[in-house]
Amino acid sequence: MAKYILKRVGISIVTIFVLVSVVFFLARLMPGGPFNDPKLSATARENLSAYYGFDKPMFEQYLTYLGNLIHGNFGFSTKYPSRTVNDLLAGAFPYSADLGIRALCFAISFGLVFGIISALNRGNKIDLIFVIIAVFGTSVPDFIMGALLQHFFAIKWGLFPIAQYKGFSYTILPSIGLGFYTMASVSRIMRASMLEVVQQDYIKTARSKGISRFRVTWKHQIRNAIMPVVTILGPTVAAVLTGTFVIESLFAIPGMGKYYVESVQNNDYSLILGMTAFYGTFLVFCNMIVDILYGVIDPRVRIGGK
Amino acid sequence: MRKRKLIALCMAAVMTLSAAGCSTPSTSVEETQGAASETGEEAGGDTSGGTAANGEKIFRYSNTIDIATIDPNKSNAVADSTVCYHIFDGLYRNVQGTLQPAVAESYEVSDDGLVYTFTLRQDAKWSDGQTVTAHDFEYGMKRLCDPAAACPGSYLGAVLKNGAAVSAEEVPVDELGVKAIDDFTLEITLENPADYFVSMLSMAAFMPVRQDIVEQFGAEFGGGADKQVYNGPFVVTEYGEGKLVMKKNENYYDADKIKLDGVELLTVADKTTAVSMFDAGELDLAEVPSELAPQYEGQVLSYYSGANDYAALNHRNTYLANKNLRLAMNYAINREEYNLLAHNGLYEPNLRYVLPQVRGVEDEYGTEYPLEAFPLQGDMDKAKEYLDTALSDLGLSDPSEITFKLVVADTDDAKKEAEVVANQWQNNLGINIEINMVPYATKNSMLVPGSDDYDIIMSGWAPDYSDPYSYLELWYSTSRYNYLNYDSEAYDQYLDASKTTTGKERMDNLFNAEKTLLEDGALVPLQLREVQYMVSDRVQNLGAYFIGLNYDYMYADIVE
């Protein structure tokens, strides 16, 4: 097992290396270049290119970049000329992480609770309400959801602050906006899974042994039904933590989402690569953990292809 | 209302529960107050911001993106320059068109208009206590043009003697036309005489820069509040994610006239959000997107941002090389309806090329030299006439044989403008327009002479100094900006003549150049951009201008 994990980590590092290399060259294929202000004179553009080392042969730039990358140095941003990419990411990441974790907590806790209540009340009005919430949640794009939440809860009814991120009440609407889709899908999966589990023999056995309904639900039904939810969480975590652009811009939260879009729009090479390396590492390791867990959870899946 | 509060409280309570379940990472996100105490008050829509509570006068406004840098040499965007205007003090201050001495007490100009000698005041201090000297100005301007420093605004330094040559590494930096005679005397030599030079001196590019601080922080100079020193009315105390905070500079020699205690500049990407925050009293100034402006009628102010937007016609295209067709396209635009559709009628339809508000000889250029090159509502008969002539010139039988590729950036406003213009040309002339939406950076990279990537491109120009020449120099046949690929002998001659003449004669030449440009229908002027904004009642003395900054809150005051 230890050997397998070690091998997997090695492969992940190679993957990240390939990813960064691919993006390095793709980014430079983009039209426009980083210094595209029409007012800049040709000499200013040349000077800027030289300043950032963009005038050197592509391969040399690539080697320099890799050298810096090994030292964890992402270089200077072209859009924010006095700030390093490390500085920009270090400043923005805490906001995104905070928002992402809150959104996930909201999504998972509410999703599970809604799913369970819904399944236990199958067919009656309560079920219908939660099913409608779940269906609504999975069928509205996040920018519409965010705009509606902000419009009604903050602007029209004044229940929450409109924007910014400087206290608990400020975090509520963005967390809901970001987590709603996940909440809805967790609740749907949980409901379906609960209904499947309830028909299993061990539940009938437990009931016929005279265990109270509450204990059966709590100890047997929910614990078994939660597995499918756990399996979708891997990709979901990544999606929530990366999908923050819309919510952040709507609620004026200074997180990383904006760099994801802005860096590409400005052809800010160092920032694009910094973002890619950062998120890429995150995603690759998420997938790695899922793969390893896959082997741990399901004994039928053999590890190592022996 | 009680019910709503209850809902809010419930939601907040459950959120607390779910938030308590997960460990929040140790972040810089401040949890200012306890959750329980906050929800009750804030949920009620309490509008008095925390800023005013302790009696401090804090002016709060927003920008759609983060401030890129507070290094004055490297700032390029107007929002960045605005910050620099307030945290630095140049030789002279251009207070919305009126010149006012700043670090320089006075200046003398040589008879040929080339050598300016500034006498500096001796009580100007940096925020760390050092005296502001002529050497700081010399270093700043040399750094601006130094190719090794690679400042994007080096094109502005071209006004100085050898400015362009220094940037191009043709002559060493030491030969730049700026020299500190002693600590308090600065001599600046220009490349060509420029009446407007002193008015440019409050632009970020010409601010003093401290050599020792630059050397201390290297490339990270200006990358944080503590990586810079200040000599202006304000100092930056916080510069980071989503926020820039300024505090009154007590060391400023004119601190008595500065009424504000501080300024808070927030990054609010969504303009609609900013307007809502203004409504809730969280901002003192908000720009209003034109679709929202009718809702705030009576409250909305506006200023010319200086940008004159036009559809640039590429004269390399065989059809667009035809003057009659270009004129037909100009007459076919109903600029009143265009403005109504694209901007709710809030921008000013532009019937000429140069912004009329720039300085003329004595007064505004537009007042001295009025011009209405095309009728406001267009002239469809004239358009048809020109079109028919053009078609026979080009040997075409039907306008539908003509198809133009119209390039536009992917911003909301630009997209709308392109849709309206394309629609009018299609309906009024019968030619075909294919709109090609590209990322903003891609569009900008197309704005070079000799390009065949577009037939028509939605574009505009903001001036660097208050003079018609700032707009007109673009289309000189060999200008590096000439992306129209416009080549007119008459136009070039008028511009050449303007360089050797002064006063009214010079202005006449510039006006003739503008007239030539429009009579050729070289481009299709559309609008003068008027930024709609709202200011809270408690703010007084706030100004807005179109060169080097947008809002001027140096002398602003807040009264409750």
Added chain:
Amino acid sequence: MSENIHQQTEARSVNLTRDQFVIIGKNLEKMESISRPSLTFWQEAWRRIRGNKAAYVSLILLILYGLLAVFAPMFSRYGFDQQDAYAMSQSFSAEHWLGTDSLGRDLWVRVWMGARVSLTIGLLAAALNTIIGTVLGGFCGYYGGKFDMIVMRIIDVIYGIPSLIVCILVMVVLGSGVQSLIIAMVIVGWTGTCRFTRGEVYRLKEQEFVLAARVMGEPVFTIIMREIVPNIMGLLITNLTMAIPSAIFQEAFLSYIGLGISPPQASWGVLAKEGTRMLKVAPHMLYVPAFFICTTVLALNQLGNGLRDAFDPRLRGTE
């Protein structure tokens, strides 16, 4: 209790005698007759879909949207790009059933023109993603080993490349338009289906019926097509119906950041994006496209659920 029953049956069996039974002989006709009409896989699925009310209604709604997208713009007196400076941002009325947008264009026509774009992108991108993902994922899952490892790492790399870069580059090469959007979405989109199919195949190939087929010497291709594909067909079709909404969402996101189809064409995403800006002034501009996005995605979800049940081999033959 169970002991009791045992005793009773024993007691009864004692009383059974041979003369209580009569030989009635064989009825060959009855033995061979089929009590229910035999149904193919697809007939069976269709029968079950019709039995599922939600799925059936969803299917009808989607067909209706499809028809309206094709025909509604043809029979309107407004062109989709016909502007009117004197009818800007109007709400619902007899002239403009769904109101007008900020350039005074009729929203009814624009919604259905937008449906053409959104539905085309959704259907094509989802279908291509599913096909490519299934084939590659099937091979990865079946063969495993090096091939699988390499494809999975390629997926990791593709997943990590900012999708905006891919979109912009595709648009540079092919120009902006529906086809570029679809291609860009497929380049980054097939990875999900591939991972998912691989996982399913991984699970299935260890099961007895596949083992049996292998032991019997069936070629790999036949095993995949005959044994594995029918078992994951339901999941694939469900996946397809789920991939359509995500393609529609993705297109909407791209429109939100300004990368999308060129004006004056509009997709539902573009309309919704314009609507969010107008929420304060003319909320119908958001509600209208949001309604169509929601109902379409909802219908696709319900249809997906129905299809999953319909194609599940374990449920075959049950009512």
